[in-house]
Amino acid sequence: MDTSISINKLSKTFGKTAVLKEVDLQVAGGEIFGLIGPSGSGKTTLVKMIVGIDSPSGGMVEVLGKQVPNLSLLQDIGYMAQSDALYPELTGRENLRFFASLYKMNQVLLKERLAYAADLVQLTDELGKKVAAYSGGMKRRLSLAIALVHDPQILILDEPTVGIDPELRLSIWNELMLLKRQQGKTIIVTTHVMDEAEKCDRIAMVREGGILATGTPDELKAAYGAVDLEGVFLQAGRGAQ
Numbered sequence: 001m002d003t004s005i006s007i008n009k010l011s012k013t014f015g016k017t018a019v020l021k022e023v024d025l026q027v028a029g030g031e032i033f034g035l036i037g038p039s040g041s042g043k044t045t046l047v048k049m050i051v052g053i054d055s056p057s058g059g060m061v062e063v064l065g066k067q068v069p070n071l072s073l074l075q076d077i078g079y080m081a082q083s084d085a086l087y088p089e090l091t092g093r094e095n096l097r098f099f100a101s102l103y104k105m106n107q108v109l110l111k112e113r114l115a116y117a118a119d120l121v122q123l124t125d126e127l128g129k130k131v132a133a134y135s136g137g138m139k140r141r142l143s144l145a146i147a148l149v150h151d152p153q154i155l156i157l158d159e160p161t162v163g164i165d166p167e168l169r170l171s172i173w174n175e176l177m178l179l180k181r182q183q184g185k186t187i188i189v190t191t192h193v194m195d196e197a198e199k200c201d202r203i204a205m206v207r208e209g210g211i212l213a214t215g216t217p218d219e220l221k222a223a224y225g226a227v228d229l230e231g232v233f234l235q236a237g238r239g240a241q
């Protein structure tokens with residue numbers, strides 16, 4: 001598989017604090033790649049640099065062979081931020097339509113994509129309600145639908161299933177795996193949920209702005225002598241102290 005995302009010596013400092021320290025990472029096309037690590041380790045900062053909504057202090061990100069930021073990449077990337085950026089006074093449908101209108105799509109495709117995205121997150125029957133009346137989980141689901149609506153080649157999802165019940169979580173993951181298998185999408189997910197990390201093809205363990213280890217779930221378990229990823233996470237933490 002071709003490299004979809006290439007990160008070279010990426011650094012980010014806020015004031016005097018180094019939040020990312022010369023991170024190198026390659027993500028192949030068509031893989032589900034998980035970023036796991038403690039709160040504050042730099043996962044969100046890293047994905048924001050990949051999307052191009054924050055600029056690095058050093059180093060470089062390339063997506064599909066183009067250096068980020070690049071306007072032409074907007075069509076190729078679907079981003080779901082950790083905090084929902086929605087218009088509360090608009091309905092779910094109006095929010096979806098608004099974000100979809102930012103992309104190149106004809107009316108037929110637009111209608112099809114709106115229906116697909118709403119169905120995927122099981123919001124079809126709630127689309128007429130104002131987002132102000134949505135629960136936290138419904139807002140997360142709408143944000144995920146927005147990230148998917150323009151059928152991007154790359155999905156970058158920052159804690160996509162927080163506040164979503166286990167049944168829907170499972171169905172969203174099944175769909176992500178289908179998108180990868182059938183359409184070769186590249187998907188980056190940050191998560192604190194180890195059974196979600198287990199579903200990724202490869203994982204990077206992020207600690208204090210660096211990447212401690214990268215590998216398949218099984219490779220990481222073997223490397224840390226752990227029976228599950230929970231154990232890998234804890235072992236990695238001890239090693240980093």
Ligand SMILES: Nc1ncnc2c1ncn2[C@@H]1O[C@H](COP(=O)(O)OP(=O)(O)OP(=O)(O)O)[C@@H](O)[C@H]1O
Binds near residue numbers: 038041042043044082
């Ligand atoms: N705009 C900012 N200004 C100053 N510090 C920041 C800014 N954004 C992030 N940080 C700091 O960078 C560090 C990494 O934050 P980041 O949100 O990337 O962590 P994270 O791994 O995504 O955490 P979580 O799992 O809680 O989402 C934290 O110490 C955070 O306080």
